[in-house]
Amino acid sequence: MTTAEPIWIYDTTLRDGAQREGLSLSLEDKLRIAHQLDQMGIPFIEGGWPGANPKDVQFFWQIKEEPLSQAEIVAFCSTRRPGRTAAEDPMLQPILSAGTRWVTVFGKSWDLHVVEGLKTTLDENLEMIRDTLSYFRSQGRRVIYDAEHWFDGYRQNPDYALETLGAAIAGGAEWLVLCDTNGGTLPQDVATITRAVSKYIVNHLASHPLDPDRPAPQIGIHTHNDSGTAVANALAAVGEGARMVQGTINGYGERCGNANLCTLIPNLQLKLGYACVREEQLAKLTDTSRLISEIVNLAPDDHAPFVGLSAFAHKGGIHVSAVERNPLTYEHIRPEQVGNRRRIVISDQAGLSNVLAKARSFGIELEKDDPTCRHILQHLKTLENEGYQFEAAEASFELLMREALGQRQRFFELQGFQARCDMAPEMNDGNSYALATIKVRIDGKDYLEAAEGNGPVSALDAALRKALVNVYPAIAQFHLTDYKVRILDGGAGTSAKTRVLVESSNGHQRWTTVGVSTNIIEASYQAVVEGLEYGLLLQNQAEAVLST
Amino acid sequence: MTTAEPIWIYDTTLRDGAQREGLSLSLEDKLRIAHQLDQMGIPFIEGGWPGANPKDVQFFWQIKEEPLSQAEIVAFCSTRRPGRTAAEDPMLQPILSAGTRWVTVFGKSWDLHVVEGLKTTLDENLEMIRDTLSYFRSQGRRVIYDAEHWFDGYRQNPDYALETLGAAIAGGAEWLVLCDTNGGTLPQDVATITRAVSKYIVNHLASHPLDPDRPAPQIGIHTHNDSGTAVANALAAVGEGARMVQGTINGYGERCGNANLCTLIPNLQLKLGYACVREEQLAKLTDTSRLISEIVNLAPDDHAPFVGLSAFAHKGGIHVSAVERNPLTYEHIRPEQVGNRRRIVISDQAGLSNVLAKARSFGIELEKDDPTCRHILQHLKTLENEGYQFEAAEASFELLMREALGQRQRFFELQGFQARCDMAPEMNDGNSYALATIKVRIDGKDYLEAAEGNGPVSALDAALRKALVNVYPAIAQFHLTDYKVRILDGGAGTSAKTRVLVESSNGHQRWTTVGVSTNIIEASYQAVVEGLEYGLLLQNQAEAVLST
Secondary structure, eight states: OOOOOBOEEEEOTTTTGGGSTTOOOOHHHHHHHHHHHHHTTOSEEEEEOBTTBHHHHHHHHHHHHSOOSSOEEEEEEEOOOTTSOGGGOGGGHHHHHTTOSEEEEEEEOOHHIIIIIIOSOHHHHHHHHHHHHHHHHHTTOEEEEEEETHHHHHHHOHHHHHHHHHHHHHHTOSEEEEEOTTOOOOHHHHHHHHHHHHHHHHHHHHHSOOOTTSOOOEEEEEOBOTTSOHHHHHHHHHHTTOOEEEEBGGGOOSTTOBOBHHHHHHIIIIISOOBOSOHHHHTTHHHHHHHHHHHTTOOOOTTOTTTSTTTTEEOSSHHHHHHHHOGGGTOSSOGGGGTOOOEESSOOOTTHHHHHHHHHHTTOOOOTTOHHHHHHHHHHHHHHHHTOOOSSOHHHHHHHHHHHTTOOOOOOEEEEEEEEEEEOTTOTTSOOEEEEEEEEEETTEEEEEEEEESSHHHHHHHHHHHHHTTTOGGGGGOEEEEEEEEESOGGGGGGOOEEEEEEEEOSSOEEEEEEEESSHHHHHHHHHHHHHHHHHHHHHHHHHHHHO | OOOOOBOEEEEOTTTTGGGSTTOOOOHHHHHHHHHHHHHTTOSEEEEEOBTTBHHHHHHHHHHHHSOOSSOEEEEEEEOOOTTSOGGGOGGGHHHHHTTOSEEEEEEEOOHHIIIIIIOSOHHHHHHHHHHHHHHHHHTTOEEEEEEETHHHHHHHOHHHHHHHHHHHHHHTOSEEEEEOTTOOOOHHHHHHHHHHHHHHHHHHHHHSOOOTTSOOOEEEEEOBOTTSOHHHHHHHHHHTTOOEEEEBGGGOOSTTOBOBHHHHHHIIIIISOOBOSOHHHHTTHHHHHHHHHHHTTOOOOTTOTTTSTTTTEEOSHHHHHHHHHOGGGTOSSOGGGGTOOOEEOOSTTOOHHHHHHHHHHTTOOOOTTOHHHHHHHHHHHHHHHHTOOOSSOHHHHHHHHHHHTTOOOOOOEEEEEEEEEEEOTTOTTSOOEEEEEEEEEETTEEEEEEEEESSHHHHHHHHHHHHHHTTOGGGGGOEEEEEEEEESOGGGGGGOOEEEEEEEEOSSOEEEEEEEESSHHHHHHHHHHHHHHHHHHHHHHHHHHHTO
């Protein structure tokens, strides 16, 4: 039983994280991310600003259909507009319609922003804060108050800034979140100012006692990385009593990003002894970081603390034997605690046990001293060097294993294909023309087929299916559910190596395959072929089970 | 005249930075980096460990032939080996031959590493430190002492750790640099432990007075980013009296990297009021960061504090007009202070004021009530709905604006192209064959060219360049520096819409263009064509400036 003091993690990847330049989230992306965060044990997930755009409204509707196991989805909005009551402000209605238990309201702390930005009086801003929070409370919501530009505001006019917190307490805020919106504050200042807030709350409650059923408001912290100290700033606030920490996965966010939860959670939990998530949830951190970078299609940062591919990489020699003898002399934590692993660069000792574990998960029994095992590992490393990646393409990895074991069935032999794309100005709709022809041999018989498509890859995919369905009617049930392309060495321009990931489905199972080539058509062809092959393998296995 | 207290910056990009996985430096690279750091006003540049590899020996020879304007090049090495005197240890001779005024010697602070790593006694380690430093002093060198694993060592055995510093003082160290070698320490601990060192030095000097001509040793700090707090850790040490800060450009380094000097220098100078480099040198920071990332051939981090492309990027309408009215309400420093600039990001949240601000940055004057302005905004939103994204493709956006204003020059007319890709099993190397033909019309004359490539896109790119270079020889200087592909609706499988971003360069400028289509060849073609067009536009502008 743990007696560690809790810190409440509040994730804003879906709202503040999406402000990152170059990142855009579909509704489907947002739902997948929310479910992953829920599995990680994140207690608060900010879903967006209902009403700001149609996607955010849909998200709140949709998430109610696919309930989370423990996380609270939070709706985000600003205080009401000046000059009317909260009840009269139509902007607040979509927030209520979102149907969340918790609402986060942000308001102005900096006098300058009140006067110049909102163009209202300092008193009206206080009333906007109190009234908005109190309205949501009257509608049965629990309220988190985000004090925007908190630290800059406090430096300019500490008395007024503190009064805005007083208004939030009066309105019923359970959390007062100090936001370093411009990201310019350094840890020492965060500590000093958070201490002042702590003191203010105590004094304020002494002179304005709360109803006996209301708990005292607690402090939260929301930092940005413009000074490269977002994580340290959050820790500094925690050191002065903050008990909610807001941030994003992989530190995504506007400009230089938000505080990175993948760094903060292990620092808080493993180093400072607070309780954020359960141990087994913390062990999902690396997977969560990488999965979310896949969903948003941004290359993961290999050098990220805790979760990066290089975070526990060691170079050869004495160092390696030393680290294996006594890891704590060269590693600040055990990588497994965050679901990462030690990597010995150059040496291939790492991974043998992974291959064994992986094989087991596919129902293939391998012994550690079986030479096939080392052979698979060798082949795997060669392919990964060429740019293949099997973490997300387990179907391709299983085919590779079966091949090494002599258990791979070839369903057809390629005799050749041609894919072409034509474009001429008379194609006035702006669409080019794509055509593919393919010849495959199955059981000694050749099948030649041609198909058109939106582009050469879809034409080739269609031609291949047309040829194969003659012999394998099950293929008619397979369809592609996802297609992803990543350029591996962008600096090589249009000659760069391309990795294609294809996700296929037969209606009740999904699997992912990979292809790599400098030629995107060839890379796509590899992934599509393995996708079909794996589907047929599943089909055969299902038939074998049925016939026993 | 400034009276700010100085902090001595010590760069170790050439030694510790080069430990980053995937980074390797040629002799030429090291020399270029050293000169750039010198121009930036960095006082200490660690050149490497002479004797550890031939490249490092050559570097120290070569740099003497191309003197720096002010920086000290420092040679790095370990303490002598156990069981012999420093004068007898041949390992130290190449350090003297390097001919530097300053030498940095690192030694063990952690008892465990002494006993398990060096396999010697705690007393012999103290003598190794004292003897090695004292030997270099006797040879006329000034000495910096790097206390390896300082913080872990201190936590395990503070008395012994402090004794190692005493040995370094006895040996003649002018700087005692506290190294968080494993990167696991958090700022609060760095502060507490640095304070203890400060106190130790005072007490030690009281009981062991120095020769009157020797200045008191000062504290330095060397941090790693494994906890995501390398910058904050260095600042915490400075807060307790450290006056030398070690780090690397862009935070390059083993595992998660070293403290990033591009973040530390502006924090120290602009926020904490210390003197590191001159104002005009600080204004070279962004250029230095990007130049060095070019030299080491790593993509710059667009989200890096202070120097990243996105560090001062603003989205959204109201926000943009506010930042233009009073930058300090939304920016923590003036971007020009570090040689960066404010960027107004164009996205579907864009309002009119963004379009106007953007136009101005391209030297295009637009009035708010000009109907063209609204027309551009409308067109922008339509294109973004189709999947175009102009945030990262400013060159395409400028072309779009010029088109709306009737200022777009068409350099050629496409008559048609065909791109094809063939594959047959007899192509045993696994590579397919790609060929493209293209016909373009320029000033009424048709040019037909064909080219092969790694894939159909590179073949088409090559054929297009071949055709255009006939009339536009400048194109021979353009090259692609990055190529990115994103599938927009992966669920549509191989018929999905594809967005291609192409970054081009003419050797001294870089620009990015975008193309979107369900056909990847067509999307790539659009982006490549706009890339060439924009390059020619820049060329014309440069010629216009020269001829005035």
